[in-house]
Amino acid sequence: MxxxxxxxxxxxxxxxxxxxxxxxxxxxxxxxxxxxxxxxxxxxxxxxxxxxxxxxxxxxxxxxxxxxxxxxxxxxxxxxxxxxxxxxxxxxxxxxxxxxxxxxxxxxxxxxxxxxxxxxxxxxxxxPVSAMTALRAVRDAGEVGAGQRVLVIGAGGGVGSFAVQLAKARGAHVTGVCSGAKAGLVRGLGADEVIDRAKDRFDRGPVRYDVIIETAGDHPLATLRRALTPRGILAIVGGSYDRGGLLGGFSRQMFRAPLLSLFVGQRLRSVGAREDAADLRELTALIEAGAVTPxxxxxxxxxxxxxxxxxxxxxxxxxxxxxx
Ligand SMILES: NC(=O)c1ccc[n+]([C@@H]2O[C@H](COP(=O)([O-])OP(=O)(O)OC[C@H]3O[C@@H](n4cnc5c(N)ncnc54)[C@H](OP(=O)(O)O)[C@@H]3O)[C@@H](O)[C@H]2O)c1
Missing domain, CATH: 3.90.180.10 (Medium-chain alcohol dehydrogenases, catalytic domain)
Known part of the structure; x- marks a missing residue:
């Protein structure tokens, strides 16, 4: 073959x-x-x-x-x-x-x-991989619920494009962070608001988010925490995977965020990798209902x-x- x-x-x-x-x-x-x-x-x-x-x-x-x-x-x-x-x-x-x-x-x-x-x-x-990851970020790590304010960083990417739709399907108010060229796509996926990352900073406005899902950017934890509510949840999916070294950009999510989480009111979580047919079937139901489209x-x-x-x-x- x-x-x-x-x-x-x-x-x-x-x-x-x-x-x-x-x-x-x-x-x-x-x-x-x-x-x-x-x-x-x-x-x-x-x-x-x-x-x-x-x-x-x-x-x-x-x-x-x-x-x-x-x-x-x-x-x-x-x-x-x-x-x-x-x-x-x-x-x-x-x-x-x-x-x-x-x-x-x-x-x-x-x-x-x-x-x-x-x-x-x-x-x-x-x-499969992108949407299952987004599902774990939104449903498990992020515990996203109706009425919550959710920020998706990297909203126009593989995982982010699913995370926007999954958070909307759970009734959240979703803000997507992306480059200007992807703003139309991210709005089309259902985002209520879009932040053009070249023009605005998500941590500088008056809004504080109940959940932040970070798929890109390797933002310092201090920046991400500034944009979270006092009891908010940070779900780190990934960052720079092309940085090289032993761990690439993963040390922040694997070690620093979980450690810091022990000492602060906000919950700083890493989204782990898992492949699971039950998650795929949950996604199938959402896709066939029209709530999620790749x-x-x-x-x-x-x-x-x-x-x-x-x-x-x-x-x-x-x-x-x-x-x-
Ligand atoms: N934990 C897991 O199990 C798991 C599973 C899958 C993927 N991942 C990881 O998750 C990350 C994202 O994967 P992906 O498939 O979504 O990648 P992707 O398709 O490349 O999407 C990443 C998005 O982030 C945006 N971006 C780049 N730099 C940014 C910055 N500084 N600030 C804000 N946005 C930025 C990019 O678009 P614009 O720059 O145009 O906005 C791009 O759309 C990767 O690190 C990957 O390794 C983890």
């Missing part, structure tokens, strides 16, 4: 379209004929092996698996022993295990869900996956997707 593979860590130039062996569905796993695969910073981190700590998990010299891509949407080709929830021919979406920039990918059955009926494969592939800026054919990874560095509006 054709797949985008790499033999060493590095920039998008290390990716190559090659013939590789088709993976097999082992026990509890599903073989999916991939129709579309999402592009997100997690793929970039696995490609570059930066921050370096990630190499402890996926390989010191080269990443395993060699095929890139995580999110997928496609059609079930075969199921392994013990899989009861899926049959060949089912349309599914979720997170692959063997690399989804490929004609076929294997996924754990508990990382897949039926594809939302009202989405194309390309739209569905934009959902914002896909552009699709790329499989051979152009390296171009998609390069484009990710230029801050796309919403999501990029590789199609097969």
């Amino acid at each position: 054709k797949a985008i593979v790499q033999d060493r860590y590095g920039p998008a130039d290390v990716l190559a379209l090659r013939d590789t062996d088709r993976p097999a569905a082992g026990p509890g796993k599903v073989l999916v004929e991939v129709r579309a695969a999402g592009v997100d910073p997690g793929v970039w981190i696995f490609m570059t092996g930066r921050p370096y700590l990630v190499r402890m998990a996926i390989g010191l010299r080269r990443p395993t698996p060699a095929v890139r891509g995580r999110d997928l949407a496609g059609v079930v080709a075969a199921v392994g022993d013990g899989v009861t929830g899926f049959r060949p021919g089912d349309e599914v979406y979720g997170c692959g295990e063997s690399g989804s920039y490929a004609e076929f990918a294997v996924a754990r059955a508990d990382r897949l869900a039926p594809k939302p009926a009202n989405l194309t494969f390309a739209q569905a592939a934009a959902v 914002a896909v800026e552009r699709t790329y054919p499989l051979a152009d996956a390296p171009a998609a990874l390069r484009a990710l560095g230029h801050r796309p509006a919403g999501k990029l997707v590789v199609t097969l």
Whole structure:
């Protein structure tokens, strides 16, 4: 089968379209004929092996698996022993295990869900990692409820574009922070107010937010806390993932925020990574109800996956997707 593979860590130039062996569905796993695969910073981190700590998990010299891509949407080709929830021919979406920039990918059955009926494969592939992360930020870490004032930083990005819609779906008053070029997109996603980050600072106005969801910017904790109510919640999704070093920009969310949270009234939380079919099904219900729609800026054919990874560095509006 054709797949985008790499033999060493590095920039998008290390990716190559090659013939590789088709993976097999082992026990509890599903073989999916991939129709579309999402592009997100997690793929970039696995490609570059930066921050370096990630190499402890996926390989010191080269990443395993060699095929890139995580999110997928496609059609079930075969199921392994013990899989009861899926049959060949089912349309599914979720997170692959063997690399989804490929004609076929294997996924754990508990990382897949039926594809939302009202989405194309390309739209569905934009959902899993980004929207599950946004769901955990809004529902779990942020505990967003009706009537709350919520600030989403990076509102025009992959996670932020879902966070805006999920917070609106819970009845919050949402303000999005983004560059001016994305203001129209963010308003269209349902944001009540938009702050153009080149012109205004969210911590300088009179408004204090009950919840801040930070997906970008690496703002100092003091800046973020200044914009929060005294008992407000900060949910840190991520920051600069391309900074290098052992931890990149992650030390703030992994160590400093949780530690400081022990001593202040505000709750400063990190949004952890988790892939879970129950979360996917919750998203499916919201998508099919029309409350959430993926914002896909552009699709790329499989051979152009390296171009998609390069484009990710230029801050796309919403999501990029590789199609097969
Ligand atoms: N915790 C987890 O499980 C998890 C899961 C997925 C992603 N992440 C992390 O979350 C972060 C965001 O991921 P993503 O997929 O949303 O990335 P993305 O699609 O690149 O979106 C980030 C957005 O932030 C905006 N931005 C950039 N610099 C900014 C700044 N200084 N201030 C405010 N906004 C800024 C960018 O647009 P404009 O500059 O045009 O406004 C962009 O739209 C990454 O660090 C990623 O590694 C974490």
